[in-house]
């Protein structure tokens with residue numbers, strides 16, 4: 001299903017709502033071009049999980065770890081500078097993926113497709129730029145339906161799959 005975010009703050013709120021439906025062991029893969037809001041929605045997810053410290057893009061550090069209130073962890077990974085699956089494994093990526101006591105967010109997941117494919121604990125979200133302040137987010141139907149039931153935050157609306165980007 002497709003959603004439109006009207007402004008950055010709405011994407012943060014949407015991230016918080018997504019966080020409320022995540023279970024330990026899940027990996028959230030965020031793919032989309034530069035500046036589409038992967039880090040913005042990551043910040044919302046982190047806030048929703050109880051992270052109060054600043055959440056910025058781990059582009060240079062590759063991985064950022066946050067302790068969560070319930071003795072679990074949030075791992076925020078940015079694969080932008082990682083060439084492929086082998087480089088990721090050399091970095092130690094497997095410690096972060098599908099860890100039972102953690103939720104993991106991955107920006108630029110396409111770099112490590114082979115390590116993520118076909119896992120039931122994977123939630124893939126695709127972000128697209130519409131204009132300076134609007135973004136389109138594609139979320140798998142089953143999870144999107146849960147989000148709709150939970151109630152969408154202000155500035156987030158459901159849109160038809162056929163709606164074209166202008």
Ligand SMILES: Nc1ncnc2c1ncn2[C@@H]1O[C@H](COP(=O)(O)OP(=O)(O)OP(=O)(O)O)[C@@H](O)[C@H]1O
Nearest residue numbers: 005007008011034035036037038039040132133135
């Ligand atoms: N509706 C929106 N939702 C999210 N971000 C938005 C929106 N409208 C404008 N923006 C802006 O787009 C930018 C998104 O930046 P962000 O760092 O989250 O992108 P990114 O996808 O993580 O990029 P990168 O690939 O470099 O990591 C921010 O400057 C944000 O303010």
Ligand SMILES: [Mg+2]
Nearest residue numbers: 038039057107
């Ligand atoms: Mg980013």
